[in-house]
Amino acid sequence: MRFKGSEAYVSTDDLTLAVNAAITLERPLLVKGEPGTGKTMLAVEVAKALGFPLLEWHIKSTTKAQQGLYEYDAVSRLRDSQLGDPRVHEIRNYIVKGMLWQAFTSETPVVLLIDEIDKADIEFPNDLLRELDRMEFFVYETKELVKATQRPIVFITSNNEKELPDAFLRRCFFHYIRFPDKETMEKIVDVHFPGLKKSLLREALEVFFEVREAPGLKKKPSTSELLDWLKLLLAEDIPPDALRAKDRKTIIPPLHGALLKNEQDVHLFERLIFMSRQRS
Amino acid sequence: MLSGFFVKLKDHKIPVSIKEWLTLLEAMQKDVISPSIDEFYTLSRMILVKDEQNFDKFDRAFGEYFKGIESVAGVELDVPLEWLLKQAELNLSPEEKAMIEAMGGWEKLMETLKKRLEEQKARHQGGNKWIGTAGTSPFGAYGYNPEGVRIGQDGSRSRSAVKVWDAREYRNLDDSVELGTRNIKVALRRLRKFAREGAPEELDLDTTIDKTARNAGVLDLSMRPERHNAVKVLMFLDIGGSMDDHVKLAEELFSAAKTEFKHLEHFYFHNCLYDHVWKDNRRRHSERTWTFDIMHKYGHDYKLVFVGDATMSPYEILQPGGSIEYSNAEAGAVWLKRMLELYPRAVWLNPEPEEIWPYRQSIGILREIMGGRMYPTTIQGLERAMRALVK
Numbered sequence: 001m002r003f004k005g006s007e008a009y010v011s012t013d014d015l016t017l018a019v020n021a022a023i024t025l026e027r028p029l030l031v032k033g034e035p036g037t038g039k040t041m042l043a044v045e046v047a048k049a050l051g052f053p054l055l056e057w058h059i060k061s062t063t064k065a066q067q068g069l070y071e072y073d074a075v076s077r078l079r080d081s082q083l084g085d086p087r088v089h090e091i092r093n094y095i096v097k098g099m100l101w102q103a104f105t106s107e108t109p110v111v112l113l114i115d116e117i118d119k120a121d122i123e124f125p126n127d128l129l130r131e132l133d134r135m136e137f138f139v140y141e142t143k144e145l146v147k148a149t150q151r152p153i154v155f156i157t158s159n160n161e162k163e164l165p166d167a168f169l170r171r172c173f174f175h176y177i178r179f180p181d182k183e184t185m186e187k188i189v190d191v192h193f194p195g196l197k198k199s200l201l202r203e204a205l206e207v208f209f210e211v212r213e214a215p216g217l218k219k220k221p222s223t224s225e226l227l228d229w230l231k232l233l234l235a236e237d238i239p240p241d242a243l244r245a246k247d248r249k250t251i252i253p254p255l256h257g258a259l260l261k262n263e264q265d266v267h268l269f270e271r272l273i274f275m276s277r278q279r280s
Numbered sequence: 281m282l283s284g285f286f287v288k289l290k291d292h293k294i295p296v297s298i299k300e301w302l303t304l305l306e307a308m309q310k311d312v313i314s315p316s317i318d319e320f321y322t323l324s325r326m327i328l329v330k331d332e333q334n335f336d337k338f339d340r341a342f343g344e345y346f347k348g349i350e351s352v353a354g355v356e357l358d359v360p361l362e363w364l365l366k367q368a369e370l371n372l373s374p375e376e377k378a379m380i381e382a383m384g385g386w387e388k389l390m391e392t393l394k395k396r397l398e399e400q401k402a403r404h405q406g407g408n409k410w411i412g413t414a415g416t417s418p419f420g421a422y423g424y425n426p427e428g429v430r431i432g433q434d435g436s437r438s439r440s441a442v443k444v445w446d447a448r449e450y451r452n453l454d455d456s457v458e459l460g461t462r463n464i465k466v467a468l469r470r471l472r473k474f475a476r477e478g479a480p481e482e483l484d485l486d487t488t489i490d491k492t493a494r495n496a497g498v499l500d501l502s503m504r505p506e507r508h509n510a511v512k513v514l515m516f517l518d519i520g521g522s523m524d525d526h527v528k529l530a531e532e533l534f535s536a537a538k539t540e541f542k543h544l545e546h547f548y549f550h551n552c553l554y555d556h557v558w559k560d561n562r563r564r565h566s567e568r569t570w571t572f573d574i575m576h577k578y579g580h581d582y583k584l585v586f587v588g589d590a591t592m593s594p595y596e597i598l599q600p601g602g603s604i605e606y607s608n609a610e611a612g613a614v615w616l617k618r619m620l621e622l623y624p625r626a627v628w629l630n631p632e633p634e635e636i637w638p639y640r641q642s643i644g645i646l647r648e649i650m651g652g653r654m655y656p657t658t659i660q661g662l663e664r665a666m667r668a669l670v671k
Contacts, residue, residue, distance in 0.1 A: 014322040021312045021323055025303065032332060074485055075501075078492070082499050169330035170297050176332040 009038065009045035010180075010187045018175040019046060028114075028132050028154035030169070033177030035159060036222025040115055042177075043155035047111035052153070057099035058115045065127030068098040068114075069137050069146075091141050100131055104148040112152045118161040125168035133171050180223065182209065192227050193234070203243035204230060207253045211260070214272055221259040229258040285345050289328065292341040296328045303327050317346065468540045468666060482506045512543035514578055514623070518588030519548045519561055526631035529657055530587055533629070537585075545578065551592045552612030552646075553619065554603055571615055575622055583669050584619065584626035590646045590654070591632065597645050616649050627665040628654040634661070 003019045005011035011019070019042070022029035031039045047054035057068055077094040080087055087093045097105075103112040117125060131137050135148035156172065158164065180188060182205060189201060208229070212220050221229075232255045242254055252273055253259070260266045282305075289296050304327045313319035321342060329338045480503035487502040494500075515537060517530055537544055547557035547569060556568040595602040597612045620626055628646060630637070634656045637643045647654045655665040 014326075017313065017319055017322050018326045021307055021326065024310055024312050025307055027303070030330070075483060078488070078499060082497070164330075166295065166330075170299055172330065173326045174330045175326050176335070 003046050003049055006045045006049045008048075008191055009041060010184060010191055011042075011045075012178075012180075012184060015042070015175060015177065018173060022173045023153055025173075026151045026153075028156055028172045030156045030158060030164075030172040030174045031177060032158050032160060032174070034179055034220070034222050036224035037177045037179060038223060039157040039177060040113065043111055043113035043115075043157075046153065046155070050111070050153075052109055052111050053106070054111045054113060055099050055103050055152075056113045056115060059117055059120045059124070061119055061121070063120050063124070065120075065124055065131075066098075068100045068128070069131065070098050070101055070139060071096045072141050095139065095141060100137070101146055103152040103154075104135060104146055106150070106152070109150045110152045112154045114154065114156045116159060117156050118158040118164070122162055125164050129167055129171065132168075185223070185226070188223060189227070189230065193230055196230070196234070197240065199240040200233065200238075200243070201230075203240045204233065207243055208259065211253070211256070211269065214269055216268055217260075217265050218262050219260075219265060221261075225259050225261070229255060232258050285324075285341075288341050288345045289338070292337045294329060294334050294337050294341065300328050468537060468662070480505050510543075511541055512579070512582045513537065513541050513545070514574070514582045514584050515544060515546040516553065516557065516584070516586045516588075517546060517548050518551060518586075518590075520550055522589050522591045523631075526589060526657075529631050533587060533657060543582075545582075547574070549588075550603075550605060551588070552596050552603070553586075553615045554608045554612055555610065555615065571619070575619065580622055580624075582623060582625075584623045585665075585669075586626070586628040586650075587657075588628070588630065589632045590628065590630055590643045591640055592642045594641050594645055597642060597649075613645070613649055616646075620650070625669050626650065626653065627668050629657050629662070629665060630654055631657045 003011070003016060003023065005016060018029060031042060033039055043056075044054060072091075073094045073096050077088055077091075099112065099114075103110050132154065135151050136145060138145050185205060185208075186201065189196065189205075204226075208221065208226050211217075236255065238254055252270065256266070256269070260269060286296065286301050304324055307313075307323060307327060313323050324342075325335070325338055329335060482504055484502045484504040487504070488500065491500040491502055492498065515534070517534065523530065534546065547559060548561055548564065549557045553571065555572070556570050557574070558564040558568050560567060592604075593602070596604060597616075600609060600611050601607045602611060628650045630643065632640075632643070637647070637654075643654070653665070653668050655661040655668070
């Protein structure tokens with residue numbers, strides 16, 4: 001059971017090692033990195049590559065840890081009691097299983113993704129300590145202990161909006177996805193757009209990394225933005241020449257709206273280009 | 281096993297716990313990696329370091345502990361010259377290039393470098409001749425010789441020339457701030473006051489059951505608004521002048537407060553509170569908010585938090601016209617007392633260390649005006665302040 005990257009996902013050596021170590025030692029893997037570097041996709045691809053089902057738990061600011069375990073649907077039970085439904089006598093019928101429960105009791109091993117854990121309340125990770133460590137929890141309504149038959153492969157992503165508590169971090173493995181360098185980026189683009197003209201790709205990547213280097217950008221364009229941009233370039237059938245200029249710093253790249261998502265960044269970028277034009 | 285490495289990490293102030301250490305040993309036992317130092321680096325980092333801010337510290341510790349070991353693993357020092365040339369050109373400013381000319385030109389420099397590379401066989405740190413790190417030789421990285429050629433800081437990760445931990449790519453992210461925002465947030469939590477306000481959207485089970493029972497068993501659903509933090513805070517931040525030393529701390533405190541409180545209004549002032557404050561520092565002269573307006577606008581259940589170093593001349597507090605910026609008709613003390621009468625819950629957070637407070641007259645005066653409710657911006661001070669606010 002080893003992950004080696006997949007056809008649709010380029011995994012660097014250290015990422016592959018991190019994933020495999022997490023699988024072997026059965027620890028959750030916490031993945032951080034710039035937005036758009038494929039944190040969520042990692043879990044999807046690992047599940048696909050290993051052939052396991054994927055359970056996704058997307059965290060919102062209102063998500064409570066309990067919702068991942070189970071919820072007691074008291075309202076349905078109350079309604080059923082009004083209608084005289086015989087199901088009402090068994091409380092088990094009104095326990096709605098959460099993602100963790102499903103993952104713990106699954107017949108086959110599963111990949112569980114806890115996406116954007118930093119979005120939740122600051123105490124959220126603390127409420128999951130025992131569940132992620134021992135992979136078990138207690139259901140008070142039915143007085144039963146749910147224990148994982150097979151420990152699921154857990155991926156947790158974070159965008160660093162909140163710091164995570166130490167006790168939680170100690171139980172995880174941690175990998176920081178670095179922004180890919182040019183070589184890796186070429187591989188990534190190749191996976192998504194096989195047969196893209198080499199000349200266009202080269203020019204596009206040059207422009208892309210130059211935009212990223214522009215000082216003071218609020219949101220640097222990331223891999224997913226590059227892929228969107230390439231898609232647009234292809235759709236509009238823009239020739240590689242349009243991206244090439246004698247001094248590349250003096251033209252605004254076509255369709256740059258796909259790369260820069262922030263009004264201030266676009267202004268800043270245009271001003272930088274204007275300044276370098278004046279200088280030349 | 282390897283416990284020297286563990287101690288080394290501790291020495292570098294990396295927060296590693298014994299549990300994580302045992303996990304690493306377990307991983308080694310289970311043969312997760314092949315016996316290569318590169319893989320051991322990746323594995324130990326993912327298990328022991330949980331914050332990318334600490335990656336740089338880890339790289340340094342790793343480099344120190346495993347100095348010399350990488351050569352055992354069969355890696356030799358091999359720096360392709362073309363790559364060096366390109367790299368050096370990228371890193372040199374025009375002045376530096378002129379300096380190289382002064383040294384006898386580019387070729388000569390490169391020739392010397394080549395010669396040294398041949399002479400030197402081992403990795404080196406410090407000193408002033410050999411190629412290595414942190415020295416004053418013209419060759420190497422992190423040194424201070426302006427004529428230097430940088431080796432080992434390429435943007436892409438060249439595996440052949442430089443070890444990953446020597447590249448120290450996480451340099452910028454390292455900041456040893458003592459007060460992380462998480463700690464501040466946890467401290468601010470003391471101020472939480474839960475209340476149910478707004479649209480009813482949560483099922484009130486107890487009331488529903490009660491009402492249904494009263495209704496002779498016919499279902500009567502009862503909803504209530506969700507509980508949320510209803511504390512209201514007015515924050516006044518001192519800006520500029522002697523506060524410049526504390527900007528980072530003030531920013532952290534502010535950002536933590538901003539996410540923690542739903543009703544937070546902030547204003548800036550300079551040194552002491554007078555008849556006006558401002559919301560945007562860039563337009564402080566055009567867009568003023570009168571202090572009277574604040575008193576009229578915000579209900580008196582708001583809690584006041586002043587953030588300032590309270591370090592100024594006593595005249596700025598006690599004398600009309602004492603402000604260093606303009607001629608104020610009423611003294612700062614008058615305005616502060618006015619605010620405190622209206623808003624009984626108030627504290628002053630002072631980023632200066634508590635030990636030096638007795639030696640600054642202005643701090644003493646303000647402390648007296650605040651009725652002793654001045655606290656340092658340490659975690660413990662914040663907690664004391666929050667306790668004073670809920671009292």
